[in-house]
Amino acid sequence: MHRRRFVLAALGAAGLTLGMPAASAGPFHIVYPRIRPGGDVHAAFALAVLDLAMKTAQAAYTAQQTDIVMERGRALAELANGNNTINLHWTSMEASSERGLNVVRIPIHRGLIGYRIFIIKKDRQRDFDRVERFSDLKAFTCCQGLGWIDTDILRTTGLDVQTSTYESLFEMTQSGRVDYFPRGAVEAFAELEARRHLDPDLVVENRLMLKYRSDFIFYVATGHAALAETIERGLVLAYRDGTYMKLFNSHPYIQNALVLAKPALRKTFQLDNPYLSEADRRIPDEYWML
Known part of the structure; x- marks a missing residue:
């Protein structure tokens, strides 16, 4: 019953019902910064989560990289400027980064960052x-x-x-x-x-x-609220139907890392993250690996 209550609350927060996914505006054209050399292995899981979200929301989309590698600060500034150089970036959650942006507040890697x-x-x-x-x-x-x-x-x-x-x-x-x-x-x-x-x-x-509590989340550009709402709706529904956890539990990027890192066996120092927004702190525990 606890899990069902969580699902109902999450769906309600996203403006959803327990029926089929709502029809999405679109098709969407998603543009994100070029992955730095050697970073493709990291991008593979984030892009798989994005694809799952869009397909679960029944939203048609295309995705492409820009020609420019962007450091975090520049990418967030480009999103806030709304000049359509990029309209999506995944990076660490931080209260000051949210200003003027559409934030999909669901951790991509369940907190493993x-x-x-x-x-x-x-x-x-x-x-x-x-x-x-x-x-x-x-x-x-x-x-x-x-x-x-x-x-x-x-x-x-x-x-x-x-x-x-x-x-x-x-x-x-x-x-x-x-x-x-x-x-x-x-x-x-x-x-x-x-x-x-x-x-x-x-x-x-x-x-x-x-x-410490941190992970990558999707930041969506000013003026692209429909895209953010679609990604969020898809992710909530993917948690509801089990397809997100199926992806998480089978993707080699996640599972190889867990096997090698053995986090449960490490001497762990728990730290606070004072840079989370209040909304970040309210993200339900079900979205995190605890």
């Missing part, structure tokens, strides 16, 4: 084996990307965080300029596999994890 495991040099594992308390991590320096909300989250806890561009973060870790590079549990192993020829000395640290 906020399960942060560490990329380190393989000869540094002994140093991390000595970490027993969160305060022990304050003796180490980590790195995160410019403009990432994760940078701010980690700094608010007192951790020493250096920033740079995405490619440089691996180089900084490989060269020993920083001690560790926190990545989402679904990101770390896939990235190292794709970069094995570039960074052969990098591995995933084997026992620690930081955990």
Whole structure:
């Protein structure tokens, strides 16, 4: 009965009934930023979730990348400007990023972006084996990307965080300029596999994890409310009929990461994310891996 009550509430919040999906405006033409080199493995699951949402909502659509790779800040600015360079981006939830945008408030990866495991040099594992308390991590320096909300989250806890561009973060870790590079549990192993020829000395640290409430969500451009409503309706219905969880439980991007990361076996430090909006904090637990 609890699950049915959740479904009814979610459907009601989205303006839906328990009948067939409402007819959608369309067809929609979705444009998103070009995936950075090597990032296709990450994009595959987000695009699969998008496809599931649109098909479940019975909405015709096409999707294409722009010719330009955009960092998070630029992509969000393009969405807010409403100039139709792009009309969709998936990135970390953050209260200040929502202004003027249409937000689909359903985590794409059930929160696994906020399960942060560490990329380190393989000869540094002994140093991390000595970490027993969160305060022990304050003796180490980590790195995160410019403009990432994760940078701010980690700094608010007192951790020493250096920033740079995405490619440089691996180089900084490989060269020993920083001690560790926190990545989402679904990101770390896939990235190292794709970069094995570039960074052969990098591995995933084997026992620690930081955990805070965060994930990628779909942000939709100003003036494209119908697209956001359609994605949200499709995702709610996909949870209702079990097809989202079927995708989550079978997609190699998710399942390979869970097998390799073993999050339940890691010593985990739970952190607050002060940058969530109040609406983010009200996202039902059923949408998260707890």
